[in-house]
Amino acid sequence: MxxxxxxxxxxxxxxxxxxxxxxxxxxxxxxxxxxxxxxxxxxxxxxxxxxxxxxxxxxxxxxxxxxxxxxxxxxxxxxxxxxxxxxxxxxxxxxxxxxxxxxxxxxxxxxxxxxxxxxxxxxxxxxxxxxxxxxxxFPRKAIVKDLPMGITQQSLHDDPACGDVWEVAVKGQQVSIMMIDGLGHGPEAEEAGMAGARAFIRNPFADPGALLDDLHFDMRGSRGGAAALVQFDGATGKLRFTGIGNIGATLIGDDKNRGIPSHPGIVGLQYRKVAPIDYADCTGQLLIMFSDGLQSRWNLRDYPGLMYRHPAIIAAVLHRDYSRGTDDVTVLVMALETFND
Known part of the structure; x- marks a missing residue:
């Protein structure tokens, strides 16, 4: 797929x-x-x-x-x-x-x-x-494979411009995800996010450190923003993460949650280079990423059975119950698994 x-x-x-x-x-x-x-x-x-x-x-x-x-x-x-x-x-x-x-x-x-x-x-x-x-x-005669991912993205006050920007690329067993929250909201924040998206699209499976440098280069001259990159290899179960700013990320397994830390800075303006963080044995876990339009004090275990529902259901519940209502908001949930054709 x-x-x-x-x-x-x-x-x-x-x-x-x-x-x-x-x-x-x-x-x-x-x-x-x-x-x-x-x-x-x-x-x-x-x-x-x-x-x-x-x-x-x-x-x-x-x-x-x-x-x-x-x-x-x-x-x-x-x-x-x-x-x-x-x-x-x-x-x-x-x-x-x-x-x-x-x-x-x-x-x-x-x-x-x-x-x-x-x-x-x-x-x-x-x-x-x-x-x-x-x-x-899907058309009733089509043969489809559902992508185990859910996403909701909404702008503040239904503005047609949204400062939150995301991209997802799936190639064989590999998945690469980008999320950017342009500073503020409205057209200038969207312009910053889209500049980073264009850099990501050129080579979504590049080394995360090099890819973050590309985002930074292309976002220069804009407001800049927070950015996070995730790469998951379904063949090995390894996940790599690098983040600058306030994009939230969490890994959720049957027995524990793991918050994934980002580092201070603004992509497009100034940040200190950091090495990506590697997480092993992530197959079967949920990855949840969200912009700061979503409150961070949520726990899926407060909703019995929710973590076993489709990722689109999980994203919708989190948005319904924890959106701040004061900023653009994006919630992305993916079940990490082997992505066989």
Whole structure:
């Protein structure tokens, strides 16, 4: 699986009134058409969006749908559509709601089991703090391999410019990730982040120290920013990290969490060169990276079972419960595994 993923904002659709259900359905249908879905596949997406949005209103009164395009692989693979339904309701019994025909408050009662059949990738987490449901769609005849990664990126006050910028490259068993938080927010912060992204894209699998130098060179003359680079080798299980500034990073395993330290400085302006940090035996663990728009005092173990859910569910829960609301915010979660074709 060779994939290049580029920074883009998550599209957020508010669901607070029944009139917004139709708007959500039409918006996501257009996204499916943009991805090349035919009429039948667009219908699958529309059915699920309608049910998810209706459920939010009836059970939680208000919530959001987070939607984005999922790009195909570098060989021209098919694109997909991701829908994440998020609310702060009282939660629900997942097992009961998986049954077709079950409806506690007069919805269509197609059940989450039907959503599971319509979507190629499906997962859900629900507890007394609310519910998050993931559905990923691809053309029904396509053969796809889901990338075990989730990301949410939102700008302050829905500004079209975002100072947070990320990139992900997957080549065989190797993964390389970049996250930059340009100083401040708005167009000038975005310009700083995009300058670093262009340097990363040129050679994403270069030595991390040399790659950080390239980011620094290309970001000169801009505001500069915090930056973090992660490289993971699925064949050996080794992870390398180098970070300057306040990009947070954590490795989460079954038995312990490991915070990954960054160093002081501003990429593009001034920082002291540091050697990358190596971590062995990371296969099977979760990598979580986040800009400082997310509070750092969270613990996945406060959410029973969440660490075993899809990374997109985890990213959405963390954003829902720990976004500061005072800055751009990006949360990236990846399950570190062997990336076989």
């Amino acid at each position: 060779d994939v290049n993923l580029h920074s883009h904002l998550t599209q957020v659709l508010s669901v607070e009134d029944v009139s917004q259900v139709g708007h959500a359905r039409r918006t996501v249908q257009r996204l499916a058409e943009q991805a090349g879905f035919d009429e039948t596949d667009c219908g699958r997406v529309a059915l699920v969006v309608t049910e998810l949005a209706s459920n939010i209103i009836k059970h939680a009164q208000h919530g959001e749908l987070h939607v984005r395009l999922l790009p195909g692989d570098v060989s021209g693979g098919v694109a997909g559509v991701e829908i994440i339904a998020i609310d702060r309701g009282k939660g629900f019994d997942v097992q009961n709601c998986m049954a077709d025909g079950f409806s506690s408050r007069g919805t269509q009662g197609i059940g989450l089991g039907s959503v599971l059949r319509q979507a190629q990738v499906f997962d859900v987490h629900s507890d007394p703090r609310g519910s998050v449901l993931l559905a990923r769609f």
